[in-house]
Amino acid sequence: xxxxxxxxxxxxxxxxxxxxxxxxxxxxxxxxxxxxxxxxxxxxxxxxxxxxxxxxxxxxxxxxxxxxxxxxxxxxxxxxxxxxxxxxxxxxxxxxxxxxxxxxxxxxxxxxxxxxxxxxxxxxxxxxxxxxxxxxxxxxxxxxxxxxxxxxxxxxxxxxxxxxxxxxxxxxxxxxxxxxxxxxxxxxxxxxxxxxxxxxxxxxxxxxxxxxxxxxxxxxxxxxxxxxxxxxxxxxxxxxxxxxxxxxxxxxxxxxxxxxxxxxxxxxxxxxxxxxxxxxxxxxxxxxxxxxxxxxxxxxxxxxxxxxxxxxxxxxxxxxxxxxxxxxxxxxxxxxxxxxxxxxxxxxxxxxxxxxxxxxxxxxxxxxxxxxxxxxxxxxxxxxxxxxxxxxxxxxxxxxxxxxxxxxxxxxxxxxxxxxxxxxxxxxxxxxxxxxxxxxxxxxxxxxxxxxxxxxxxxxxxxxxxxxxxxxxxxxxxxxxxxxxxxxxxxxxxxxxxxxxxxxxxxxxxxxxxxxxxxxxxxxxxxxxxxxxxxxxxxxxxxxxxxxxxxxxxxxxxxxxxxxxxxxxxxxxxxxxxxxxxxx
Amino acid sequence: xxxxxxxxxxxxxxxxxxxxxxxxxxxxxxxxxxxxxxxxxxxxxxxxxxxxxxxxxxxxxxxxxxxxxxxxxxxxxxxxxxxxxxxxxxxxxxxxxxxxxxxxxxxxxxxxxxxxxxxxxxxxxxxxxxxxxxxxxxxxxxxxxxxxxxxxxxxxxxxxxxxxxxxxxxxxxxxxxxxxxxxxxxxxxxxxxxxxxxxxxxxxxxxxxxxxxxxxxxxxxxxxxxxxxxxxxxxxxxxxxxxxxxxxxxxxxxxxxxx
Numbered sequence: 001x002x003x004x005x006x007x008x009x010x011x012x013x014x015x016x017x018x019x020x021x022x023x024x025x026x027x028x029x030x031x032x033x034x035x036x037x038x039x040x041x042x043x044x045x046x047x048x049x050x051x052x053x054x055x056x057x058x059x060x061x062x063x064x065x066x067x068x069x070x071x072x073x074x075x076x077x078x079x080x081x082x083x084x085x086x087x088x089x090x091x092x093x094x095x096x097x098x099x100x101x102x103x104x105x106x107x108x109x110x111x112x113x114x115x116x117x118x119x120x121x122x123x124x125x126x127x128x129x130x131x132x133x134x135x136x137x138x139x140x141x142x143x144x145x146x147x148x149x150x151x152x153x154x155x156x157x158x159x160x161x162x163x164x165x166x167x168x169x170x171x172x173x174x175x176x177x178x179x180x181x182x183x184x185x186x187x188x189x190x191x192x193x194x195x196x197x198x199x200x201x202x203x204x205x206x207x208x209x210x211x212x213x214x215x216x217x218x219x220x221x222x223x224x225x226x227x228x229x230x231x232x233x234x235x236x237x238x239x240x241x242x243x244x245x246x247x248x249x250x251x252x253x254x255x256x257x258x259x260x261x262x263x264x265x266x267x268x269x270x271x272x273x274x275x276x277x278x279x280x281x282x283x284x285x286x287x288x289x290x291x292x293x294x295x296x297x298x299x300x301x302x303x304x305x306x307x308x309x310x311x312x313x314x315x316x317x318x319x320x321x322x323x324x325x326x327x328x329x330x331x332x333x334x335x336x337x338x339x340x341x342x343x344x345x346x347x348x349x350x351x352x353x354x355x356x357x358x359x360x361x362x363x364x365x366x367x368x369x370x371x372x373x374x375x376x377x378x379x380x381x382x383x384x385x386x387x388x389x390x391x392x393x394x395x396x397x398x399x400x401x402x403x404x405x406x407x408x409x410x411x412x413x414x415x416x417x418x419x420x421x422x423x424x425x426x427x428x429x430x431x432x433x434x435x436x437x438x439x440x441x442x443x444x445x446x447x448x449x450x451x452x453x454x455x456x457x458x459x460x461x462x463x464x465x466x467x468x469x470x471x472x473x474x475x476x477x478x479x480x481x482x483x484x485x486x487x488x489x490x491x492x493x494x495x496x497x498x499x500x501x502x503x504x505x506x507x508x509x510x511x512x513x514x515x516x517x518x519x520x521x522x523x524x525x526x527x528x529x530x531x532x533x534x535x536x537x538x539x540x541x542x543x544x545x546x547x548x549x550x551x552x553x554x555x556x557x558x559x560x561x562x563x564x565x566x567x568x569x570x571x572x573x574x575x576x577x578x579x580x581x582x583x584x
Numbered sequence: 585x586x587x588x589x590x591x592x593x594x595x596x597x598x599x600x601x602x603x604x605x606x607x608x609x610x611x612x613x614x615x616x617x618x619x620x621x622x623x624x625x626x627x628x629x630x631x632x633x634x635x636x637x638x639x640x641x642x643x644x645x646x647x648x649x650x651x652x653x654x655x656x657x658x659x660x661x662x663x664x665x666x667x668x669x670x671x672x673x674x675x676x677x678x679x680x681x682x683x684x685x686x687x688x689x690x691x692x693x694x695x696x697x698x699x700x701x702x703x704x705x706x707x708x709x710x711x712x713x714x715x716x717x718x719x720x721x722x723x724x725x726x727x728x729x730x731x732x733x734x735x736x737x738x739x740x741x742x743x744x745x746x747x748x749x750x751x752x753x754x755x756x757x758x759x760x761x762x763x764x765x766x767x768x769x770x771x772x773x774x775x776x777x778x779x780x781x782x783x784x785x786x787x788x789x790x791x792x793x794x795x796x797x798x799x800x801x802x803x804x805x806x807x808x809x810x811x812x813x814x815x816x817x818x819x820x821x822x823x824x825x826x827x828x829x830x831x832x833x834x835x836x837x838x839x840x841x842x843x
Binding site for chain 1: 645648662
């Protein structure tokens with residue numbers, strides 16, 4: 001075991017982690033620990049753009065953007081945070097341009113902008129061009145640009161270091177951050193990183209669904225590490241299903257396709273979104289569009305022999321426009337479906353996409369231990385965190401924005417804290433939890449397979465906790481997950497070695513997914529209303545009296561070591577927008 | 585009623601008529617077990633419309649958990665799973681089984697060969713040491729270099745100037761090009777195509793003012809002149825970048841000092 005000492009440790013090297021690292025490296029001795037090589041992170045898969053009211057192509061302002069974000073989030077958004085997001089969006093985009101990001105340009109040479117779901121002019125009047133983009137590979141460009149600037153700033157990376165535990169220690173009765181424990185994939189060795197400040201930027205947890213746009217590696221490692229140390233998770237029942245995933249595969253086809261004029265059609269060729277969202281049509285918010293697609297399918301208007309999908313139609317758009325604005329997604333259709341998007345519509349279905357919930361933070365990125373108190377030295381940003389700027393449903397292009405605005409804020413805040421704080425003593429046997437887990441897994445002679453349990457988890461989540469939910473389905477999910485967690489105790493791996501043991505890695509990742517799926521299902525069961533991405537058929541209306549509040553889930557362990565989930569709630573921060581009926 | 589699940593065709597045991605028998609012949613190496621690499625055959629039943637990555641997962645998840653490879657996004661954007669498939673560098677997640685094999689009576693006529701990319705040290709099975717590759721990338725100063733004061737708004741750039749380097753912005757650093765290059769195989773010092781592609785991305789960016797510095801780096805004996813235009817790199821690129829053309833443009837810029 002090796003022990004390292006850094007002022008600031010950042011966990012994860014996607015957009016949020018690298019944006020934080022660029023700031024914190026300038027201000028403090030920083031290490032970035034990442035499970036993947038930085039440019040492999042899933043930020044690179046984001047396509048459509050990054051919202052900012054630059055007003056480069058038409059009238060726009062950050063107040064409209066704030067309103068759209070609050071409305072898009074079905075009034076579960078903390079409005080102070082949304083205001084920061086929309087205001088700082090402008091400098092955030094300009095900063096990226098100055099770092100070298102090759103945005104598409106207007107004829108005047110400015111950053112070009114296009115339409116995106118839920119973004120509107122003057123509080124819902126009509127769609128507005130707010131998304132700054134680089135073809136349909138904006139996330140790729142952001143990830144590359146941030147990595148390039150990390151190279152420029154000399155950011156220190158520990159690649160393929162998998163963080164499995166968060167170390168906290170009590171100082172004068174207050175829990176403070178002491179560091180993290182990481183498993184080095186190449187050697188199987190454990191490393192303790194003692195740090196004054198730790199920033200979690202480890203991304204999402206969408207791999208507990210089967211049809212998912214998420215990478216195999218998005219297994220909620222940061223959320224689970226915090227959870228196991230008794231920290232709360234906020235709003236985990238809110239998960240976004242992106243309307244246009246490639247049928248059965250779940251690969252993302254950007255909303256920018258509809259921003260460019262693409263249309264969703266059912267088996268009769270009908271533009272069905274006109275019925276559900278008369279003003280915004282195909283560009284309504286994602287929760288609305290995903291539910292509309294499944295309503296079409298359930299009512300027998302789905303396409304194909306099994307009537308199990310609908311079409312994304314781009315055939316009326318000029319091929320030159322597709323080549324210039326949507327080159328990657330049209331290539332996906334050709335590669336994976338053998339379909340030519342110039343002439344044929346693309347079969348799509350909603351795909352699990354984004355966790356609105358996560359580790360609760362305030363607007364400085366400081367992690368909350370409860371509704372009011374922070375854990376000194378602990379920060380989180382990006383999909384792993386819940387600020388909450390996305391509320392019950394995130395708007396497209398607001399996640400690339402979130403990682404830049406709050407990644408930057410967390411990086412600055414962490415480094416500034418580290419500049420004045422002292423190192424906290426490491427707890428006794430700091431590696432103990434991870435060492436025990438890793439050894440147990442390596443030496444287990446159990447009969448359960450990781451892949452089988454993971455598949456069953458994904459199946460129950462798709463069936464019971466996806467776009468439509470009821471008391472009955474959620475109870476089934478809770479029971480299934482509990483049974484799978486029991487079986488997980490009896491799991492074993494075939495690879496007993498130390499070197500690049502990805503068999504072991506997948507087993508540990510599955511443990512995280514199981515714990516987080518349970519939090520999602522339990523939180524969803526208790527929320528007896530429909531709001532944003534959480535739709536309860538048995539409670540189809542939003543209930544602002546009882547549920548306009550954030551869920552705060554806590555892991556409780558009794559004297560006999562039995563685990564349970566305790567739910568508490570946190571008020572929503574409302575500044576200027578009172579909840580209204582949500583129509584698109 | 586629950587969300588309709590739409591995976592009937594891909595559920596195990598159903599529609600077995602889609603499945604064919606394919607042998608994957610995989611180059612295995614694990615120094616914890618043996619100092620020698622060896623080929624191992626895995627015969628599986630799989631839908632030929634699946635990706636090679638799906639086949640590798642099926643083998644790892646159902647047969648041999650020790651089979652080791654990198655992967656993440658599974659749709660050709662993260663660059664983790666470049667490997668040599670039937671002797672050609674490809675991404676496992678962008679290669680459909682049906683496109684690289686002939687099926688006769690439900691059986692693939694030949695095994696599909698899968699091995700690690702060449703020219704980088706194999707650490708285990710299909711996993712190679714990427715450090716020398718990323719070092720070459722870092723050596724070409726892959727970031728925007730500008731002089732003078734920053735503008736308050738964005739720098740202006742015409743759509744034509746933006747288009748000039750569009751092709752080389754697509755690079756995902758998967759190393760398929762560099763590890764397909766015979767010069768790179770024989771001479772570990774050569775920067776390799778990927779590093780030059782990323783230098784090109786900045787040299788031809790109208791906003792950049794570091795072109796001269798980068799060209800001097802590439803003028804080095806291990807730089808751009810080692811390229812013998814075999815076009816392997818262009819063939820290998822999963823993003824369709826015209827790699828050899830980019831290298832030629834950098835060579836031309838070195839001669840004319842105009843870019």
